[in-house]
Amino acid sequence: MKRRVRMIIQYDGTNYEGWQRQLTGMGIQQIMEEELFKLTGHECVLNASGRTDSGVHALAQVAHFDTDCRIPAEKFAFALNTGLPRDIRAVYSDEAPQGFHARFDVKRKHYRYAVKNTRHDCPFTRNYALHYHWKLDMAKLNEAAAMFVGEHDFKAFMAVGVKPKSTVRTIYSSEWKEENGLLVFNVAGSGFLYNMVRIMVGAMLQYGQNRNTDGIRLALETGKRDYAGPTAPAHGLTLARVQYDGFDTADIVKP
Amino acid sequence: MKRRVRMIIQYDGTNYEGWQRQLTGMGIQQIMEEELFKLTGHECVLNASGRTDSGVHALAQVAHFDTDCRIPAEKFAFALNTGLPRDIRAVYSDEAPQGFHARFDVKRKHYRYAVKNTRHDCPFTRNYALHYHWKLDMAKLNEAAAMFVGEHDFKAFMAVGVKPKSTVRTIYSSEWKEENGLLVFNVAGSGFLYNMVRIMVGAMLQYGQNRNTDGIRLALETGKRDYAGPTAPAHGLTLARVQYDGFDTADIVKP
Numbered sequence: 001m002k003r004r005v006r007m008i009i010q011y012d013g014t015n016y017e018g019w020q021r022q023l024t025g026m027g028i029q030q031i032m033e034e035e036l037f038k039l040t041g042h043e044c045v046l047n048a049s050g051r052t053d054s055g056v057h058a059l060a061q062v063a064h065f066d067t068d069c070r071i072p073a074e075k076f077a078f079a080l081n082t083g084l085p086r087d088i089r090a091v092y093s094d095e096a097p098q099g100f101h102a103r104f105d106v107k108r109k110h111y112r113y114a115v116k117n118t119r120h121d122c123p124f125t126r127n128y129a130l131h132y133h134w135k136l137d138m139a140k141l142n143e144a145a146a147m148f149v150g151e152h153d154f155k156a157f158m159a160v161g162v163k164p165k166s167t168v169r170t171i172y173s174s175e176w177k178e179e180n181g182l183l184v185f186n187v188a189g190s191g192f193l194y195n196m197v198r199i200m201v202g203a204m205l206q207y208g209q210n211r212n213t214d215g216i217r218l219a220l221e222t223g224k225r226d227y228a229g230p231t232a233p234a235h236g237l238t239l240a241r242v243q244y245d246g247f248d249t250a251d252i253v254k255p
Numbered sequence: 256m257k258r259r260v261r262m263i264i265q266y267d268g269t270n271y272e273g274w275q276r277q278l279t280g281m282g283i284q285q286i287m288e289e290e291l292f293k294l295t296g297h298e299c300v301l302n303a304s305g306r307t308d309s310g311v312h313a314l315a316q317v318a319h320f321d322t323d324c325r326i327p328a329e330k331f332a333f334a335l336n337t338g339l340p341r342d343i344r345a346v347y348s349d350e351a352p353q354g355f356h357a358r359f360d361v362k363r364k365h366y367r368y369a370v371k372n373t374r375h376d377c378p379f380t381r382n383y384a385l386h387y388h389w390k391l392d393m394a395k396l397n398e399a400a401a402m403f404v405g406e407h408d409f410k411a412f413m414a415v416g417v418k419p420k421s422t423v424r425t426i427y428s429s430e431w432k433e434e435n436g437l438l439v440f441n442v443a444g445s446g447f448l449y450n451m452v453r454i455m456v457g458a459m460l461q462y463g464q465n466r467n468t469d470g471i472r473l474a475l476e477t478g479k480r481d482y483a484g485p486t487a488p489a490h491g492l493t494l495a496r497v498q499y500d501g502f503d504t505a506d507i508v509k510p
Contacts, residue, residue: 010377010378010379011378012378012379012381057378057379059379077375078374078375081375081376086376086378086381087378087381088378089375089376089377089378090375091374091375091377119333119346120332120333120336120344120345120346121336121341121344122265122344122346123265123266123267123312123341123342123343123344124265124267124312124314124383126267126341126342128379180435181509254436
């Protein structure tokens with residue numbers, strides 16, 4: 001009988017072309033699907049809470065697949081890890097409740113974006129935080145972050161060329177904190193448009209230096225991408241937490 | 256006129272064969288010396304506070320070299336970083352006081368050893384912390400760590416085949432702490448024998464599971480390597496701080 005298995009997955013995105021299947025073979029999805037094929041003996045489609053771009057990391061990505069093989073759902077994390085490369089780990093697996101869908105059922109997603117705001121970059125955070133040597137003002141960063149809270153049309157905070165049904169999203173929290181020598185932006189929302197967090201961060205980095213301080217307001221009001229400034233690089237971004245009704249990755253992986 | 260320049264260097268040791276010159280060309284020392292040659296126009300010998308093994312990291316290594324070139328001592332960190340690979344950074348440079356020697360003048364060295372004591376390894380700490388899935392008892396780890404404090408003959412805590420003048424060393428502090436989901440051993444000493452910290456950690460990991468609980472005491476008493484247990488892997492180890500009279504890396508790089 002077919003069961004739906006759900007998993008929490010962590011990955012260091014540095015060496016991959018993002019979540020989605022790629023012709024290069026270096027999408028995280030297909031690397032995991034190949035391991036699932038070896039374990040289950042049949043082709044599996046792994047549905048994630050959403051795609052992540054090339055270079056973006058996940059502390060807690062959620063994905064599901066269907067199988068009729070006899071491996072208990074709880075054992076999949078261990079079984080997969082024996083074959084996966086060390087920069088991808090399944091850290092939890094269970095049998096999903098009836099009708100669960102990793103993408104359609106998402107209630108909240110949380111991202112973090114880390115910035116190393118020092119003169120010299122650090123070898124240990126080089127792949128996980130943006131090195132930014134222009135001095136940033138923490139109070140200004142949080143002033144900027146607060147502007148995103150609530151329901152807004154985020155059309156200006158989306159990569160060009162994409163056409164989603166709606167560009168309205170709700171941001172529940174949006175805040176910068178100092179954490180182990182990094183400036184870390186934590187944001188929670190109902191969902192995010194393509195490149196949305198990275199464009200938000202790009203705009204806030206300008207604001208945090210007292211440059212283009214009308215940009216965020218104008219971008220939200222007019223929907224014009226130009227006001228929002230440049231897109232911040234992928235490697236500072238991490239998918240930190242995904243929440244569903246009755247299932248929260250934070251109960252298993254501390255964000 | 257010849258001046259002595261001193262630097263604080265950070266490196267992610269994952270992709271290198273340790274500090275020292277190697278036939279492979281992948282010693283951190285020679286990678287830096289090649290950059291110094293490009294900058295100064297003459298051959299430079301870079302003297303570090305001590306060697307680190309293949310895979311071992313440095314949050315704060317100290318090294319000096321002599322030069323008569325006209326680049327101000329304070330500018331060397333910036334100048335070097337333009338040419339160095341991203342996993343090696345000079346984070347500070349200045350002109351050393353008369354007669355300073357990075358190795359001979361060391362007063363205290365501090366190492367940290369990180370352990371990820373969870374069921375599944377973590378992609379983000381995989382190169383900086385040992386994944387150890389056997390349950391460790393923090394109180395036991397600290398009981399073991401305390402045994403090293405003071406002046407002891409550490410002959411048993413040294414890789415075989417090495418013959419230093421003396422195997423007596425003083426340990427000033429030796430303690431385990433929980434830090435961001437890791438168990439971290441911090442140790443400060445007058446100096447360390449070859450592989451000493453890694454053998455200490457190997458012995459403590461046994462003790463922390465209530466195995467071989469006489470091993471550390473017997474190893475210290477008899478000097479027999481066999482009592483101390485296995486050597487812990489290199490990648491969990493980081494040189495965290497070096498102290499001299501009047502110069503402490505902790506003033507520049509927070510350990």
